Amino acid sequence: MSKTLVIVESPTKAKTIRGFLPRGFQVNASMGHVRDLPNSASEIPASHKGEPWAKLGVNTADQFQRLYVVPKEKKKVVRELKDALKTADQLLLATDEDREGESISWHLLELLKPKVPVKRLVFHEITQEAIDRALAQPRHLDQNLVQAQEARRVLDRLVGYTLSPLLWKKVAYGLSAGRVQSVAVRLLVQRERSRLAFRSGSYWDLKAQLEHQQQAFEARLTHVAGTRIATGADFDQNTGAVKAGLKVRLLEEQDARALEEATARQPWQVTQVQAKPTIRRPVAPFTTSTLQQEANRKLRLPARQTMRTAQSLYENGFITYMRTDSVHLSEQAVAAARHCVAETFGADYLSPKPRRYATKSRNAQEAHEAIRPAGERFRTPRETGLDGVELSLYELIWMRTVACQMADARLTMLTAQLEVGEARFRATGKRIDFAGFFRAYVEGSDDPGAALESREVLLPTLKEGDRPGCRSVEAVDHQTQPPARFSEAALVQRLEAEGVGRPSTYASIISTVCDRGYAQLEANALIPTFTAFAVTALLEEHFPDLVDTGFTARMEGTLDKISQGQVQWLPYLKQFYCGEKGLEAEVSHQEQSIDSATFRTVALEQLPCVVRIGKFGAYLEADHDGQNVKANLPPDMTPADLSPERVRELYQNKLAGPEALGVDPETGESVYLLTGQYGPY
Template identity: 50%
Template sequence: KVTALAEALPEEAWRVAGVKQRTRTKSPYPPFITSSLQQEASRKLGFSSGRTMSVAQRLYENGHITYMRTDSTNLAQEAVEGARQAVEGRYGEEFLSKRARSYGGQTSESAQEAHEAIRPAGSDMKTQDELGLAGQEGRLYDLIWKRTIATQMADARLRYTNAYLHVETGAGHTARFRASGKEVLFPGFFRAYVEGSDDPEADLEDREHPLPSLEEGDAPDCRGVEPNGHETKPPSRYTEASLVEMLEEEGIGRPSTYASIIETIQRRGYVEKNGKQLVPTFTAFATNNLLEKQFEQLVDTGFTAEMEGVLDDIARGEREARPYLESFYRGEGGIEKRVEEGLEEIDPKQVSEIAFDKWTPYVVRVGRYGPYVEGPLEATDETATASLPEDLLPGDTTKERLKDILEESNAGDRPLGVHPEHDMPVLLKNGPYGPYVQLGDNEQQGKPKR
């Protein structure tokens, strides 16, 4: 029915039923703090959080930027004046904000630093080229410079247009469509900095999607109608940028620990990077099973954020450290008691099991030597196991894939033929790292050639 309607509509008379326009202004983003720098460096430059902090450390040590571990968006007066002079000199007075912009102080109650925002050091606001910076240091400095300069630039002005079109279907019904457009009336700070874009000039063109001039009563020609289905998509996987954003929102960690948190979960094999995405592994699922079963309170984000607050109180001298730590480790429900209970009650096989209905009758477990599949063999219905390939991740695992791995691993040796020179069988075998070819069987003298 939808396809038939789409084929018929271009032949009908289209009419513009109404046009609505609205103009909006967009103000510059605050200067960088640690978390926003890590997020933008990930989006724009493809830097990991660890690399961002390492490069920023070198820039700081060489006197090019202010301290890079901070929760404060405040800019010193010399920075504001220097940025305003740079804007007027490079872009013109029309791009300068009418008044000097300020961005408060710290971004959260738990902010632990009294430093100002991350910005170019001094008041001259020298560019990457003027400082002779190149490579990773040059790219990160340029990002910081543009963000700082943009804070003192004028608002961008955009115009949004919605055109409403009606067309009679011929069956006494009216089909209604809406076309949306956007124009940049004045780029303002976009000229220097567009969040998530490496090239502000190119992004300005991408941001403009103007509609042709339309007025109510116009009769535009229809060149075609294409039926498109829309489905609800699952949430996107975390990237380093979005994970840092979540950690900040939930109050987990501090600016100085975001990079080490992300580095740790990768080093321990809990996630693997697929492009920019952080993809959980089977080890992550098994670890999560254990923590939720035995240490449920400790992995609750609310408890973690609350603990961070307590540690801040201790650091400020508003709370005694020893009583809190005694309770945390040795109190009722403390870590010590939970570990002792876990040693007696936890079934390692059960907590390491990863099972989904779509995999039935197969399950995945994580053992000493990595993840493996367990399930019945097709021919005998006997339960068997097989190691999973190192590059197989839970999100890519299907019932069919698990079955193939299990069957192939337990199929035994397959003779491929006889070697013409050695007069020995050539066998296709399966090992923990996949299939391989072997000359002769295992009963021959010496180690077989593989």
């Protein structure tokens, strides 16, 4: 009996696929990538130890030949795959259908060197129907996809291994730079700089609680004596004052208190009423980035956990492939979603015609469908038997997919203008006339103050000339707020909008930035560290292209063109790295002019000192009573935490000396509490 060997990436995927294959098929897992460029000198084979390029792993002088090695932990896996292949009559490579999956298949071919026929199986969901279609329509390995992934891997290695040693010399040992990582860090630093430069402004307004026909409603002051009052949007972030040239009235507390008293005892009158019908349409089904954003907003899941959970759902046959930038749904998927709408919500909630969505992200690839429940019939969340985070994420995907085939929501936006004395107020409301897709899904927001679209804000029935009663008027003080820090969701959204990164990289970008000490995640906000400030300043000054979103997006665009066969990968790598204007020459040239002291120093305008990046972390330095004093900063302290008061406290603690805890009973010597490189001791 003939035997076919099928190779996939993971044991879970292997187990699921095995259930859909006939007898005579053996499914083995490669456990991900089976080889990579060397990560340390110990991984370099003896045959290449003397090569000057071996540590880089790429021979840039000879057609960018790569030195691939099998990691120690993968040798057993490779051996087992070779043994399984010895008794096989055919090899089917069923790795994921993206560039990375194509690359894994290529590496397997290079290692296993099969002497039997080889075919490539591709599918974007693990169901009986999908596996049957893949078996009926195998294809050859796509060399364009392989070359695009090889180019990406080489570019990442060239940037990382060329710039990181420079950072070790000029800033601090152990730092790293990355082709996409450094761009993401710069976005965080730019936002934090804006926050540090921000100057808060103060303004007042009035909030009135009114009543008409025994129904309470709220109104806000908008004008006084015909002039609009200033709101937060009218302030200059850098001065804290109202922007020049604006014809607005800035209410001080005294003005607000006087108006509060006057409007509370004067008669109110409705002068204008507007009711504007509005339609809301459902958003597209999930891509990788929108799934990460919504899972972060609604489930508070980090991007890495979202992808880990989504991968488990995919490999167990619950959802389609989770790395995609396409919002396309197949005809079968549209039919399945529409069936769910009719079954769950009723025919009235079904959109009159099937909805089609077009992908709008820059450089998007339509290689897959959107992320949706697997199969030609979608299992409801209850039918899956899932629990915990897997159930929550599946339910999110199910709801979003079903909602995209539901009817529009119909709303009426209500606005009433009221006058009292010389003051004009506005009351706003929202009436949901038909909930439509709101019954299933409402997209989240990164603004914590934003109300959900599906939430009604009702006003009483008002008409011009009505005189509502006034329950109370309150003067309210406001302080303008600095730009919000990036959450994981907001950073993924920004990276996608800029065309930086791809579905397979968003989660790893964020985890790398945090793992390498460039940002801390606090209360779902990414806060850059002093090291991030120092490294970003150096790269902006000497290698601006490498932290420019436009430049990085164009690189991603070129990789896309390589994957489509429109650009040759080797000439592109040569252009990027070699020659007078290449990265290698640029780093060599710039190294001579980079002053270490300058980029080891982070000066913050509001502080009476400077922060320096040292061998064991950041520390303060300033002149105190004629002497130079240095004080170490706690490892988790960021520029956002450092105020003039905190600086004084750190210096006082330094000058006071270490804290004595007591006396050692055996030696009689004092025992002190100190803080070192790795924390208190």
